[in-house]
Amino acid sequence: MMQNLKSEIVQSFIEGKIDRRSFLSASFKLFAITSISSALGCFYTLSQHKLVLSQEKENSLYHILNFLFPKEKHSPGIDEINTIPYFHLILIDQHVSDFDKKIILNGITWLEEECLLEYQKTFFNLSLKEKEKIINKVSKVVWGENWIAKILNFTFESLLGDPAYGINVNEIGWKWLNHKPGYPRAKGAHK
Amino acid sequence: MNSLGEEYDVCIVGSGAGAGPVAYELSKAGKSVLILEKGKWYSEKDFSKDEIKTCRRDIYTPKLNEEFHLSERYSEESQKWESKSSKKFGPSFWNGNCVGGSTNFMAAYFYRLKPKDFRLKSEFGEVKGANVVDWPISYEELEPYYAKVESLVGVSGRVKKHPNLEPRSTSDFPFPPLAESIVSELIDKAAFDLGFNSLPVSRGIISKSLNKRSPCYYSNYCGSYGCSSGAKGSSRAALLNSAVETGNCRILTESQVYKLNSDKKKVTSISYYDKFGNSKKARAKQYVVACQAIETSRLLLNSSNSFHPNGIGNSSGQLGKNLLFSAGGSGGGELNVKDFSNEIAKKIMQPGLFINRGFQDWYYINDKSFGAKAKGGTIDFLFEHANPIRRASSAKWEGSRLLWGKELKRKLEDDFINKRHIRFEIFNDWLPTDNCYVSLGEKKDKWGSKVAKVRLGYHKHDLKVASYLEKQTLKIMEKLKLHNVYSSISPNPPTNLIAGGCRFGDNPKTSYLDRDCKAHFIDNLYVTDGSFMPTGGSVPYTWTIYANSFRVAEVIKGGV
Numbered sequence: 001m002m003q004n005l006k007s008e009i010v011q012s013f014i015e016g017k018i019d020r021r022s023f024l025s026a027s028f029k030l031f032a033i034t035s036i037s038s039a040l041g042c043f044y045t046l047s048q049h050k051l052v053l054s055q056e057k058e059n060s061l062y063h064i065l066n067f068l069f070p071k072e073k074h075s076p077g078i079d080e081i082n083t084i085p086y087f088h089l090i091l092i093d094q095h096v097s098d099f100d101k102k103i104i105l106n107g108i109t110w111l112e113e114e115c116l117l118e119y120q121k122t123f124f125n126l127s128l129k130e131k132e133k134i135i136n137k138v139s140k141v142v143w144g145e146n147w148i149a150k151i152l153n154f155t156f157e158s159l160l161g162d163p164a165y166g167i168n169v170n171e172i173g174w175k176w177l178n179h180k181p182g183y184p185r186a187k188g189a190h191k
Numbered sequence: 192m193n194s195l196g197e198e199y200d201v202c203i204v205g206s207g208a209g210a211g212p213v214a215y216e217l218s219k220a221g222k223s224v225l226i227l228e229k230g231k232w233y234s235e236k237d238f239s240k241d242e243i244k245t246c247r248r249d250i251y252t253p254k255l256n257e258e259f260h261l262s263e264r265y266s267e268e269s270q271k272w273e274s275k276s277s278k279k280f281g282p283s284f285w286n287g288n289c290v291g292g293s294t295n296f297m298a299a300y301f302y303r304l305k306p307k308d309f310r311l312k313s314e315f316g317e318v319k320g321a322n323v324v325d326w327p328i329s330y331e332e333l334e335p336y337y338a339k340v341e342s343l344v345g346v347s348g349r350v351k352k353h354p355n356l357e358p359r360s361t362s363d364f365p366f367p368p369l370a371e372s373i374v375s376e377l378i379d380k381a382a383f384d385l386g387f388n389s390l391p392v393s394r395g396i397i398s399k400s401l402n403k404r405s406p407c408y409y410s411n412y413c414g415s416y417g418c419s420s421g422a423k424g425s426s427r428a429a430l431l432n433s434a435v436e437t438g439n440c441r442i443l444t445e446s447q448v449y450k451l452n453s454d455k456k457k458v459t460s461i462s463y464y465d466k467f468g469n470s471k472k473a474r475a476k477q478y479v480v481a482c483q484a485i486e487t488s489r490l491l492l493n494s495s496n497s498f499h500p501n502g503i504g505n506s507s508g509q510l511g512k513n514l515l516f517s518a519g520g521s522g523g524g525e526l527n528v529k530d531f532s533n534e535i536a537k538k539i540m541q542p543g544l545f546i547n548r549g550f551q552d553w554y555y556i557n558d559k560s561f562g563a564k565a566k567g568g569t570i571d572f573l574f575e576h577a578n579p580i581r582r583a584s585s586a587k588w589e590g591s592r593l594l595w596g597k598e599l600k601r602k603l604e605d606d607f608i609n610k611r612h613i614r615f616e617i618f619n620d621w622l623p624t625d626n627c628y629v630s631l632g633e634k635k636d637k638w639g640s641k642v643a644k645v646r647l648g649y650h651k652h653d654l655k656v657a658s659y660l661e662k663q664t665l666k667i668m669e670k671l672k673l674h675n676v677y678s679s680i681s682p683n684p685p686t687n688l689i690a691g692g693c694r695f696g697d698n699p700k701t702s703y704l705d706r707d708c709k710a711h712f713i714d715n716l717y718v719t720d721g722s723f724m725p726t727g728g729s730v731p732y733t734w735t736i737y738a739n740s741f742r743v744a745e746v747i748k749g750g751v
Binding site (some may be wrong): 007068069070072075093094095096097098099133135137139145148149152153156157159160161162166173174176177178179180181182183184185186187189190191 | 238240242243246247248249250254255256278279377410411412416419493542577579582583584587593595596597599600603604607608
């Protein structure tokens with residue numbers, strides 16, 4: 001899967017579908033995923049899997065989560081807690097149900113469809129006010145509420161889970177919220 | 192002979208609270224014991240305070256797309272019983288599949304039943320629409336075994352006299368109470384001002400060393416987590432390790448039992464899949480099923496044959512019937528550090544210590560505003576779980592409105608830094624009815640066995656009692672000056688407090704088990720988990736399951 005993802009990123013860059021900044025950003029994320037995967041050892045099945053986060057969906061999710069959980073001077077954002085690489089891993093975690101994985105992926109598609117329908121723009125290209133309006137709108141329907149709640153919960157995992165998973169880097173989430181972890185700590189993902 | 196080339200004295204299905212005492216007593220007595228456990232064997236060193244692994248993934252429970260439950264609830268809208276699968280939206284009743292079962296992950300709030308719980312029908316009369324019966328044994332018969340659990344499994348606490356205190360054969364607990372938070376004092380004061388009896392809650396957690404088990408180290412992550420010191424009285428830590436050390440007890444893990452084979456009067460062998468998926472058989476003189484109430488009924492129903500077309504030993508039709516949960520509800524509120532001096536605030540926020548306070552002033556209700564005298568229940572106070580991910584997940588809601596962005600972040604900061612959440616839980620009898628039972632669904636699990644279909648009907652009286660207890664609880668919450676108090680009385684069953692389905696009794700027409708928890712119509716089949724209970728009392732069940740299993744172990748010991 002890593003190889004496929006890498007090829008996809010490189011191909012997109014070569015074909016001019018993504019600019020240099022996006023290419024570097026994607027490459028960094030790929031590095032982060034690879035690092036986390038390595039830390040996780042053989043737990044995750046890094047084999048073929050249909051429920052994966054495509055580059056397009058990853059870009060969408062990145063902007064959506066940046067809006068839902070924005071970085072501030074004194075509080076971490078999703079880059080610092082490795083949220084996007086963590087979502088890649090959630091999608092290949094055999095202990096996360098396919099049902100949840102489908103909710104995550106379908107929600108991204110449906111939100112982008114709503115954006116196009118309402119504003120003829122992708123979520124990324126919306127103004128802050130438009131983003132607020134569209135998120136507010138979908139949060140009032142069942143699928144939207146479930147989906148936002150779900151992706152926030154997984155974001156909280158990356159904020160407040162054990163850094164052994166490659167998330168909550170340097171315990172930044174725990175430090176921000178003055179949280180004391182329990183001992184013994186995790187030895188690795190699900191270990 | 193089985194695949195191990197042996198015939199055992201006793202073969203036990205499951206390894207939790209109902210299994211541990213039987214394995215312990217019989218192996219100590221020199222009898223050969225085989226335990227078939229579907230999960231893995233973890234020890235203290237395998238457990239960590241990893242919230243993702245322990246509380247948010249199915250590491251210790253089966254994957255729901257492979258092994259699931261069907262549950263039926265009555266829809267007022269369609270006027271029908273509607274079925275849902277735990278694959279999607281329906282409740283899951285798995286609570287820990289590994290050696291020691293769900294006792295590894297229990298919070299271990301240990302309460303005894305009271306004498307009147309054994310004769311609910313005689314004391315309070317019939318309730319229309321409920322199948323209330325007296326137990327075939329008395330509190331006095333079970334009391335020595337409650338005491339045995341205190342010393343062997345390890346129960347810490349302090350006896351405080353109060354009007355509803357049950358009789359005891361010993362003056363106090365063998366283990367002193369666990370260290371308490373300043374919040375316990377606040378509750379004591381509130382109770383005193385209200386004229387209520389605030390009680391120290393005993394716990395199945397040792398406060399000083401016992402054999403190879405270390406005392407509680409106040410990790411702040413107790414309920415739902417495996418214990419890393421062995422302080423928690425899991426069946427594994429407290430009993431099975433000792434049983435295995437005798438050399439007489441063998442535990443086969445990742446062994447999924449799918450059928451008890453029988454002739455007309457006896458179980459002849461037990462069929463299971465080993466860890467490689469191979470079908471195997473084991474034989475013993477006596478068989479004990481103790482794999483938690485729903486799964487026990489399901490296995491016995493799945494063990495039908497030409498002698499027993501409706502499930503093994505089920506000529507009464509009682510198998511799976513009168514399933515029990517714990518009725519009641521829960522709620523909570525917040526202590527805000529800004530309301531206290533720095534010194535007190537620091538103590539309130541100190542992690543690790545327990546509240547361990549409960550109320551049983553209304554275990555029996557004698558209040559004209561309620562109606563006739565009735566059975567009431569227990570109220571427990573506790574800190575909300577320290578789990579930060581779950582806490583953040585709750586904080587993202589403002590009522591029914593989802594928060595995001597900066598508003599969400601400010602809420603998280605306020606919640607984590609300024610507040611300590613106090614919870615209460617109400618336990619009252621879940622009355623047995625014809626609408627709460629286990630049957631077999633048409634769908635099969637990954638092993639090819641029919642899954643359990645659980646009808647989740649409740650009696651309205653349960654809600655009436657719970658609401659009465661809620662009113663009393665809210666008086667205490669108000670006195671504590673908690674913020675954002677919430678409370679919910681619900682007919683939804685807690686998925687970790689399950690009993691009944693194989694009720695015991697003296698009449699074979701109205702019960703599945705006899706008073707010794709042996710199946711009426713099968714000579715060598717016992718059930719020792721919570722399935723035997725005809726009524727549940729108004730407390731968590733674990734201590735009673737342990738005690739009864741010790742009682743039945745003596746009977747089985749005499750028979751082999």
